[in-house]
Amino acid sequence: MALDKDNILQQLAEIIAEETGIRPEDITPTKSFADDLDIDSLSIMTIFTLAEDAFGVEIPDDAVKDLATVQDAVDLIANA
Amino acid sequence: MIAGTAVRPGAQILAVGGVRGSQRITNEQVAQAIDSSDEWIRSRTGITTRARAEPDVTVLDLAEGAARHAIEGSGLAPTQIDAVIFGSVTYFQQTPAAAPTLADRIGATGAAAFDLSAACAGYCYGIGLADALVRSGAATHVLVAGADKLSEFVDPADRTISFILGDGAGAAIVGPSSRPKIGRTIWGSDGAKAGFVGQNLGFREAFAAGIWPTLRQDGPTVYKWAVFTMAKIALEAITAAGLSPSEIEVFIPHQANLRIIEQQVKRIGLSSEVVVATDITETGNTSAASVPLATERLLRERPDLGGKLALQIGFGAGLAYAAQVIELPTPADV
Numbered sequence: 040m041a042l043d044k045d046n047i048l049q050q051l052a053e054i055i056a057e058e059t060g061i062r063p064e065d066i067t068p069t070k071s072f073a074d075d076l077d078i079d080s081l082s083i084m085t086i087f088t089l090a091e092d093a094f095g096v097e098i099p100d101d102a103v104k105d106l107a108t109v110q111d112a113v114d115l116i117a118n119a
Numbered sequence: 120m121i122a123g124t125a126v127r128p129g130a131q132i133l134a135v136g137g138v139r140g141s142q143r144i145t146n147e148q149v150a151q152a153i154d155s156s157d158e159w160i161r162s163r164t165g166i167t168t169r170a171r172a173e174p175d176v177t178v179l180d181l182a183e184g185a186a187r188h189a190i191e192g193s194g195l196a197p198t199q200i201d202a203v204i205f206g207s208v209t210y211f212q213q214t215p216a217a218a219p220t221l222a223d224r225i226g227a228t229g230a231a232a233f234d235l236s237a238a239c240a241g242y243c244y245g246i247g248l249a250d251a252l253v254r255s256g257a258a259t260h261v262l263v264a265g266a267d268k269l270s271e272f273v274d275p276a277d278r279t280i281s282f283i284l285g286d287g288a289g290a291a292i293v294g295p296s297s298r299p300k301i302g303r304t305i306w307g308s309d310g311a312k313a314g315f316v317g318q319n320l321g322f323r324e325a326f327a328a329g330i331w332p333t334l335r336q337d338g339p340t341v342y343k344w345a346v347f348t349m350a351k352i353a354l355e356a357i358t359a360a361g362l363s364p365s366e367i368e369v370f371i372p373h374q375a376n377l378r379i380i381e382q383q384v385k386r387i388g389l390s391s392e393v394v395v396a397t398d399i400t401e402t403g404n405t406s407a408a409s410v411p412l413a414t415e416r417l418l419r420e421r422p423d424l425g426g427k428l429a430l431q432i433g434f435g436a437g438l439a440y441a442a443q444v445i446e447l448p449t450p451a452d453v
């Protein structure tokens with residue numbers, strides 16, 4: 040069963056919040072991981088490995104390296 | 120009919136010694152050539168300096184120093200050591216092996232001696248082997264050395280791995296015990312990922328091109344494996360020792376990156392009171408030497424940790440890994 044993007048955003052925000060301490064309500068689609076949320080590449084890798092487990096999908100490491108915004112991440116998970 | 124050998128109930132680490140390269144290379148010194156910075160290196164790896172040896176100090180010299188240190192701590196005579204295992208990827212001679220020369224230099228006359236190539240997992244592979252050799256009766260006192268002079272594998276212009284690498288050697292003496300003080304080793308490899316970390320060229324190809332090979336890695340992929348796959352292996356080692364994560368008192372992982380170490384603590388579910396080895400910050404990544412050097416440092420700075428239950432795990436190029444729970448040596452064991 041494919042999750043809708045709102046659900047993905049909500050669950051992903053929880054994972055990010057748990058990993059980084061950022062408040063879930065601050066994790067909105069247009070935010071950039073690096074510039075707005077100050078999440079570095081190693082934390083991104085951690086977050087997406089946790090997301091693979093949570094959503095039961097496989098996300099290639101190379102795709103993770105190219106993510107810029109929270110919306111990119113939601114799309115990637117929705118299409119995985 | 121072949122006669123059986125008396126097996127022993129357990130083995131233990133009697134003492135640990137170590138030697139670091141004498142120079143402390145700062146982040147500024149390595150950052151320039153790779154368009155990096157002290158801040159970037161600290162925040163991504165926790166490293167503030169890396170230990171590097173003088174050009175005329177060989178990997179065998181480092182190993183000899185560590186071995187002498189460990190033997191002294193064990194209270195044994197060198198001649199009581201009947202097996203020498205030398206784990207390294209930076210002894211640049213295929214034959215003869217380094218271990219017989221090391222045995223000779225330290226006075227372990229006639230000991231069985233062989234080299235072991237498992238990169239950053241080398242020491243933990245060696246401890247697993249030594250435990251098996253002692254329990255089976257094949258050896259009584261085994262010297263396990265992990266030594267690497269990674270500065271000889273460094274390309275100053277390489278951004279992927281060179282800036283984390285250091286030089287050093289660590290050694291342990293493993294001997295008999297009336298009960299197990301080394302838990303079952305959980306070890307393995309994943310050769311499908313061989314290309315993720317290692318030499319950029321084999322020696323034959325490199326020499327044909329007139330160059331010396333250096334190390335490269337796919338950092339993000341190795342990071343993910345080191346955190347998530349190694350946390351599972353660590354949990355298996357804890358279970359194999361009949362323990363639960365909350366019972367682990369000391370955590371001594373391969374010193375590759377402080378961020379990996381912090382994540383491993385979390386993913387394994389170790390207690391908030393666990394003492395965590397962080398020698399990486401000063402010494403850098405010394406491959407096979409990193410776990411024994413981190414152990415040596417902990418026991419020097421915190422002698423009260425003797426007798427405590429420690430989880431150790433080595434992982435790296437191969438990919439290869441090994442983990443076991445040990446009881447840290449105390450002077451009373453001697």
Ligand SMILES: CC(C)(COP(=O)(O)OP(=O)(O)OC[C@H]1O[C@@H](n2cnc3c(N)ncnc32)[C@H](O)[C@@H]1OP(=O)(O)O)[C@@H](O)C(=O)NCCC(=O)NCCS
Nearest residue numbers: 080081155159163239278338339341342375376434435436
């Ligand atoms: C090596 C390691 C620190 C690299 O960090 P990383 O965050 O994964 O680096 P990435 O390759 O994803 O690159 C992220 C950014 O940092 C930059 N970068 C990479 N290496 C850099 C360096 N040495 N200095 C400065 N910037 C660097 C990249 O150019 C990239 O910039 P961009 O986002 O503007 O494109 C990290 O992957 C790591 O430690 N991995 C574990 C490997 C390990 O420990 N191996 C030993 C096992 S034995």
